[in-house]
Amino acid sequence: MSVGKRVREARKQAGFSQQDLADKIGVKQPTLSELERGISSSSTHLITIAKVLGVSPDWLQTGKASSSYSEITDIKSSYTLGSFDTWDSKTPLSEDEVEIPFYKEVELSAGNGSIVQRESSGFKLRFAKSTLRRYNIQPDMAACVVVSGNSMEPVLPDQATVGIDTANTKIKDGDMYAIDHSGMLRVKVLYRLPGGGIRLRSFNRDEYPDEDCSTEQASEVKVLGRVFWYSVLR
Structure with missing residues (x-):
């Protein structure tokens, strides 16, 4: 599945029309349409699209991630580097x-x-x-x-x-x-x-x-x- 098809799938699951999503990410509807149809392969807006649709930017880009945007941007998780556990300055470092x-x-x-x-x-x-x-x-x-x-x-x-x-x-x-x-x-x-x-x-x-x-x-x-x-x- 291409980037454009993943964007279209996530948009439909979120219940947005192309115009709705275009308005939310600040582009014109034809620009979004070109992305979904594969005419444009630009990834400039993918992170913003991911936030609006509640999906992972990695999934939109590669199809390999499944975390939601809210999970990724939380202070206890990272964009591409796994998750954090609760700790303070007195907590010893683990081997990894x-x-x-x-x-x-x-x-x-x-x-x-x-x-x-x-x-x-x-x-x-x-x-x-x-x-x-x-x-x-x-x-x-x-x-x-x-x-x-x-x-x-x-x-x-x-x-x-x-x-x-x-x-x-x-x-x-x-x-x-x-x-x-x-x-x-x-x-x-x-x-x-x-x-x-x-x-x-x-x-x-x-x-x-x-x-x-x-x-x-x-x-x-x-x-x-x-x-x-x-x-x-x-």
Whole structure:
């Protein structure tokens, strides 16, 4: 079953017409129709579609996951990296656990903005070593930070927590990355443009339209790492 057919199946099970779903995710009905018919293979809206329809983004993308969106975005579960158990700072690490630093405040340095200075909150989040290995994430190259602002709503609301793989800075179209953009720390969906340019995309496209950076402007964008996980408190 294709991505489009899974979207159509989930939409019908949720009782939405194409127009209903298009309105909720902020696109025109023909755009959604093209996705469902396989004319367009864009995955830009899949996470938002998953949230609206209450299904897993992984299932829409690959057909392999079955968790609901609410389960995935809960603070005790992860987007792609399994589940959390209740613990505190006194709970010993298991053999398969590793702690990743959690930076409550991330401040960019003054000046040219090319260096990110991170102030550790002292908090850490625990992940399974085996799961990180499965996704080729090195624990010592991962960090969790807080997202501020509403540009990535509804997927990443203000104060959502994201996990960043700082070893993965090569842009894959349609993936989320943390970037240093001329001294501003931002989380955006990135696309490569012909000639070496970069497109920065927000999920909240009504308020934050796409930003296309020319080849020259792209030199001001430093990719800090790919977002591999996120968690949202509701």
